Amino acid sequence: MKLYWTRGTCVLAVLIALEDAGASYDSYHVAFKDREQRGAAFLKLNPKGRVPALETDRGILTEVPAILAYIAQTYPDADLAPLDDAFAMGEIHAFNAYLCATVHVAHAHRVRGERWADETSSHEDMQRKVPETMAACFDLIEKEMLRGPWVMGDRYTICDGYLFTICQWLEGDSVDIARFPKIEAHAKRMAARPATQKAVTFWSP
Amino acid sequence: MKLYWTRGTCVLAVLIALEDAGASYDSYHVAFKDREQRGAAFLKLNPKGRVPALETDRGILTEVPAILAYIAQTYPDADLAPLDDAFAMGEIHAFNAYLCATVHVAHAHRVRGERWADETSSHEDMQRKVPETMAACFDLIEKEMLRGPWVMGDRYTICDGYLFTICQWLEGDSVDIARFPKIEAHAKRMAARPATQKAVTFWSP
Known part of the structure; x- marks a missing residue:
């Protein structure tokens, strides 16, 4: 690969x-x-x-x-996903689809506005709104999605690294992760894992 | 259910x-x-x-x-997906993620612009760009993704009904499906299926 x-x-x-x-x-x-x-x-x-x-x-x-x-x-x-459990896999796909199609898209309006509009004034309008839309997404994750200690509860899955990844963008999007205590604790839990540390070291700009 | x-x-x-x-x-x-x-x-x-x-x-x-x-x-x-073939499932998830996170999102900028910007001028700018972005998405699907006769080739999968669904929005988005001969033929193939006809009759406004 x-x-x-x-x-x-x-x-x-x-x-x-x-x-x-x-x-x-x-x-x-x-x-x-x-x-x-x-x-x-x-x-x-x-x-x-x-x-x-x-x-x-x-x-x-x-x-x-x-x-x-x-x-x-x-x-x-x-053991990164409950492969044989259709409902549990559905929950994993739903969580990852939300990150991909709603949260990543909300974030992208800060730096990729030209995908969806042509005028500079529109891009600036989009940029101004990103802190609000990203905070709304993370509020929903905090209150309704993240079960703890991992996204899906006791079991670590492919959802956890993806949530941690999008958390890395919060500061640049002017959203304070401390507003979301469960998500902040999850990010710390992720950051303590050797696999995460190795990946982050490789990935960091 | x-x-x-x-x-x-x-x-x-x-x-x-x-x-x-x-x-x-x-x-x-x-x-x-x-x-x-x-x-x-x-x-x-x-x-x-x-x-x-x-x-x-x-x-x-x-x-x-x-x-x-x-x-x-x-x-x-x-038999709606090759469940035991990780790569073929990856292709299915990738196709559906593209529809969900790129194509549906492009379309949504015509009628849901308030998700990403506040000013009326921005919403109008987004609306003007939708025919261009949707056409670009469908051009990519036509040239690079749709294998034919079905999305994944000889095998009908959960991708086919999803592509057919998003095709229903093209006219409202001012994109002529006739620009995409493979996609248009796929839509006709889908429309000829009794399962599609039953679902469309139930769903149509």
Whole structure:
């Protein structure tokens, strides 16, 4: 396997899961600062022009929730998801879909507003609203989703590294994680794990 | 099972999958026109205030990709996903994550701009850009994702009803599906299936 990744991005969730799984893999750093993700070579590999992309002997996988599910299913001994329990897997997919389609999207309006509007005034409006939308997302996670000690309760899963990853963006989005005591405790619990530490050291800008 | 749903929304993908699975279920129509999805009773059930929400004997599942995966795993005889093939499942999760987190989000900027910005001028800017962003998404699906005859090739999966669902929004988003011949043929193939017809009849406004 070969992971195409970029420092500071949501790829951290994948790096943590690969560490958790004890997977061996190659990696290639895609330089966003040079717009390498929109270059012909990378687009041939991943026409979406985004990271992460995981190259396997069967082809490329994209999208964090999909790659996390793939790692969990490919390394069952790592026990990263309750693979045979359709309802529990549904809860995991739902949590990761919320991070991917609502929380990551809310965050992206701070730095990627040109995806959805053309005017500078619109981009500034979006940027102003990000602290509110991100806080609303994390309020919902704090009150309704995070069971503790791990996202799904007693069992550590592929959801935990993904939540921890998006927490890394809160400060830049002007949201104080201390407003969310359960999430803050979860982030500290994650940060104490050797797999997380190894992934974060590799990933940090 | 009880499905909380609203006419015209992405819930069509779930209705199709439930028909495909031969599942029996109750349903409750959530009246968006009365803002019922933001009312106390519904928020108690689904704090996200969105549909679909599938009530099971184990609890509530939300998010289209998660509910589709749950249906596929709960009704294995319906053969809606290659459950034991981690890579093929990864491709399915990746396709559905793209629809959920990129395509649905692009569409939502036409009618839900208040999620991400406050000014009327920003909402109008977003609305103007939707035909461009939706066309770009469908161009990528046409050229890089849809294998044919079904999304994943010869095998019909939970991806097909979801793509068909989002195609229903193209006309309202001012994108002509005829620009995408493979997707248009897929939509016609889907529309010819009795399960699709039953779901569409139930769902249409």
